[in-house]
Amino acid sequence: MSFEFTKEELEYIEELSQRYPSPKALMLPLLWIIQNRLKHIPTEAFKAVADITKTSEAQVYGVVTFYTMFTLKPTAKYHIQLCKTLSCNLCGSKELLNLLKERFNLLPNQQNGDFQLTLVECLGSCGTAPVVQINNRLYENLTPAKLQKILEDFS
Amino acid sequence: MSSKMVEFTVNGKKLLAFEGLNLLKYLLDNGYNIPHYCYHDSLGADGNCRMCMVEIKGKKRPQIACDTLIKEGLEVNTNTPTIKRLREEILQMQLRNHPVDCPVCDKAGECYLQNYYMDYGLYKEGKHKKQKIKKSKNIEFGRNVVYDEERCILCKRCVRFFANITKTNELGVIKRANHSTISTAPNQKLQSQYAMNIVDLCPVGALLSSDFKFKQRVWFLQSSPSICHGCTKNCNITIDYSSTKFQAERIYRYKARRNEDVNGYFICDEGRLSYKEYHTNRVTQIEYKNSIIDFKEAISKIGIEIFIHKDIVILASPNLYIEELESIIKWSKKLNARLYSPLECYKDKEFADNWLKEELRVANAYGVMALEIDTSTPDISSDTLLINFDHKLAQDINTLHRIDFITHSINSQGLILPLASWVQSSRHLINSSGIKQYAPKTLVANKPILTVTEWIEAIGGDI
Ligand code: SF4
Ligand code: SF4
Ligand code: FES
Ligand code: FES
Numbered sequence: 127m128s129f130e131f132t133k134e135e136l137e138y139i140e141e142l143s144q145r146y147p148s149p150k151a152l153m154l155p156l157l158w159i160i161q162n163r164l165k166h167i168p169t170e171a172f173k174a175v176a177d178i179t180k181t182s183e184a185q186v187y188g189v190v191t192f193y194t195m196f197t198l199k200p201t202a203k204y205h206i207q208l209c210k211t212l213s214c215n216l217c218g219s220k221e222l223l224n225l226l227k228e229r230f231n232l233l234p235n236q237q238n239g240d241f242q243l244t245l246v247e248c249l250g251s252c253g254t255a256p257v258v259q260i261n262n263r264l265y266e267n268l269t270p271a272k273l274q275k276i277l278e279d280f281s
Numbered sequence: 282m283s284s285k286m287v288e289f290t291v292n293g294k295k296l297l298a299f300e301g302l303n304l305l306k307y308l309l310d311n312g313y314n315i316p317h318y319c320y321h322d323s324l325g326a327d328g329n330c331r332m333c334m335v336e337i338k339g340k341k342r343p344q345i346a347c348d349t350l351i352k353e354g355l356e357v358n359t360n361t362p363t364i365k366r367l368r369e370e371i372l373q374m375q376l377r378n379h380p381v382d383c384p385v386c387d388k389a390g391e392c393y394l395q396n397y398y399m400d401y402g403l404y405k406e407g408k409h410k411k412q413k414i415k416k417s418k419n420i421e422f423g424r425n426v427v428y429d430e431e432r433c434i435l436c437k438r439c440v441r442f443f444a445n446i447t448k449t450n451e452l453g454v455i456k457r458a459n460h461s462t463i464s465t466a467p468n469q470k471l472q473s474q475y476a477m478n479i480v481d482l483c484p485v486g487a488l489l490s491s492d493f494k495f496k497q498r499v500w501f502l503q504s505s506p507s508i509c510h511g512c513t514k515n516c517n518i519t520i521d522y523s524s525t526k527f528q529a530e531r532i533y534r535y536k537a538r539r540n541e542d543v544n545g546y547f548i549c550d551e552g553r554l555s556y557k558e559y560h561t562n563r564v565t566q567i568e569y570k571n572s573i574i575d576f577k578e579a580i581s582k583i584g585i586e587i588f589i590h591k592d593i594v595i596l597a598s599p600n601l602y603i604e605e606l607e608s609i610i611k612w613s614k615k616l617n618a619r620l621y622s623p624l625e626c627y628k629d630k631e632f633a634d635n636w637l638k639e640e641l642r643v644a645n646a647y648g649v650m651a652l653e654i655d656t657s658t659p660d661i662s663s664d665t666l667l668i669n670f671d672h673k674l675a676q677d678i679n680t681l682h683r684i685d686f687i688t689h690s691i692n693s694q695g696l697i698l699p700l701a702s703w704v705q706s707s708r709h710l711i712n713s714s715g716i717k718q719y720a721p722k723t724l725v726a727n728k729p730i731l732t733v734t735e736w737i738e739a740i741g742g743d744i
Contacts, residue, residue, distance in 0.1 A: 169467040182466065187467060191457070
C-alpha cells in the first residue's frame with residue numbers, strides 16, 4: 127500500500143505552510159489530515175509527512191505514537207477516549223472505566239464491535255471532570271449512568 | 282562562551298573559568314564526579330535525565346549543571362545531602378522497570394547506571410522486585426547494533442547522534458511514558474556507515490555491538506591508545522585486548538578515542554571492525570619454498586640472495602611507521618637498491634566520504650610522501666631481486682627471486698619472513714592533514730615477531 131496526499135489536501139497544506147516559520151510545525155496538521163481521512167495513520171504515510179516537514183520517518187513515528195489521538199490501526203466506529211489524569215480520576219473516572227469493563231466488555235486499548243477504548247492524558251477540560259471524548263465530541267460531567275445512556279443511544 | 286575569566290566557587294573552593302562555560306562540562310573536565318547520562322561533549326546538553334543536579338546558592342531548588350552557565354560569583358555545591366537524596370531517587374525511578382540483568386549484560390563494568398548505583402544505591406531488598414513492564418531485549422537495529430529496550434534509560438544520546446552529527450535522523454523515541462522506547466522507522470534498518478558509534482555513546486547496556494556481544498567481560502580487557510590504520514585519516518582509537526596466560530594476546534574491539542584535531546569523537550564502522558585483520562591469516566613462521574626453516578638459515582639465505590643480485594627492488598608498505606620507513610631508506614642506500622612505495626593500489630574511491638573516511642586506505646601514505654619515497658610502480662625484470670616489506674602490490678608481482686617480510690600470508694614461493702603488525706610495533710604516522718601522531722606498541726605475540734627495524738638490524742649484522 128502506498129500513500130499520497132490528494133490534490134485538495136496539498137493545496138490546503140500549501141496554505142497552512144504560510145502560517146508557520148518552519149515546515150516542522152506542519153507535523154500535527156498533516157497527521158490530522160491523514161487520521162481524519164483514513165481513521166488511522168498507515169506507516170506508509172510517514173514518508174510523505176517526513177518529506178513535507180523536512181524530518182525523518184523515525185521522527186514521524188515518534189510523534190504518531192506519542193499522541194493518543196493518532197492511531198496506527200483504523201479505529202472502531204466509536205473511539206472512546208477516557209481521561210485518566212488527576213482531576214478526572216478524583217472525580218470518578220474509575221467508575222466510568224468499571225462501567226465500560228463490566229457493561230460493555232471494553233478494556234483499554236481494545237476493540238469490541240463498534241467500540242474502542244483508549245485511556246488518555248488530560249483532555250483540557252478538568253473543570254467539567256470526569257470527561258470522555260468520543261471521536262471528536264467531548265462529553266462532560268459524566269456519571270456511569272450518563273455514559274451508559276450515551277453509549278446505548280449509539281447502538 | 283566569552284573570553285572573560287570569572288571567579289566562582291565549587292564546594293567552597295574558589296575557581297576561575299571562562300564566563301558562560303557549561304558548568305557540567307567544567308566539572309567533568311576538572312575531575313569532579315558528577316553523575317550524568319544525557320550530556321555528552323560531542324552532543325551538548327539535552328537536560329532530559331536530570332541526573333546532574335547540583336545546588337546553586339540563591340536558587341530555591343537544585344538545578345541541572347548541564348543547563349547552568351558559569352558566571353561571576355556562582356556558588357555551586359555538588360555534594361549536599363539533598364543532592365545525594367535526589368540521585369538516589371532518580372536511580373530508583375530509572376530502576377523501576379529496569380531488568381537489573383547486569384550479570385548477562387556486556388556493558389557491566391563500564392555502565393554509568395551500575396557505577397552510580399554503587400555510589401548512590403539504596404541497596405534495600407525487595408526494592409526492585411515489583412512487577413515491571415516487559416519489553417524486547419534483542420532488537421536488531423542493523424549495522425551491527427542491537428538494542429535492549431528494557432535497559433534503556435532514554436537519555437537520547439543515540440537519537441541525538443543521528444540528529445546532530447550525521448543529520449540522518451535514523452532513530453526516534455516512540456510511544457510515551459513507561460512504554461517509551463527508541464526505534465528506527467517501521468521496517469527500516471540503520472544505514473549510517475558510522476552507526477556503531479552509538480554503542481560507544483550509550484551510557485548503559487541498551488545498545489550493544491553484535492560483534493562484541495557475549496565475547497568478553499570488560500574487566501578482563503586492557504586498553505591501549507592507538508591509531509586506526511584503515512585510511513589516511515589516522516583516527517584515534519582505543520584498542521581493547523585481553524591476555525590469557527600462555528596465549529597470544531587477543532584484540533576484542535576498537536573504540537573511538539577523542540582527538541579534536543583528527544577525528545573528533547568518532548570513527549567509522551569499517552575502521553572499528555578492522556581489528557579482525559590482526560588475527561586472520563597471519564604469518565607466524567619463516568618459510569622457504571613452502572617449508573619451514575630456522576632463523577639462522579633465513580639470515581644466510583637473505584645474505585646470499587642480496588650478494589648474487591645486482592638489481593634489487595625494495596617495496597615498503599605505506600602502513601609502516603616513519604621510523605621504520607627511515608630504516609628501510611637507510612638499508613636500501615647501503616644495498617644500492619631501488620626503493621618504492623606505490624600508493625595507487627591502496628586507492629578506493631568508493632570508501633571515501635566527506636566526513637572521516639578517506640580514499641587512500643593505508644595509514645602512512647603521507648609519511649611516505651614526506652620522506653620522498655618513490656610512489657610509482659617499479660619495473661621488475663627476471664634478474665631483479667624483490668624485497669617486500671608488506672606492500673600490497675607484491676602479491677600481484679610474479680617473480681621467483683623474492684624475499685617477503687609480511688604480516689599476512691600471500692601467495693609466494695620465495696623466502697617468507699613474519700613481520701610484526703602495526704599493533705605489535707610503535708612510532709609515528711603522518712595523516713592527510715600533516716598531523717604527526719605517535720602510536721604505542723600494544724600487543725606482543727606469543728612467539729615474538731620482529732619489526733622492520735629489528736629485521737634490518739638482524740640482517741645488517743650478517744652481511
Ligand atoms: S539506547 Fe542508550 S543512548 Fe539511546 S536513549 Fe537508550 S540509554 Fe540513551
Ligand atoms: S576513517 Fe579511516 S582512520 Fe578513521 S576509523 Fe575509518 S578507516 Fe580508520
Ligand atoms: S484531568 Fe481529565 S480533563 Fe484534565
Ligand atoms: S546530564 Fe544534565 S540533565 Fe542529563
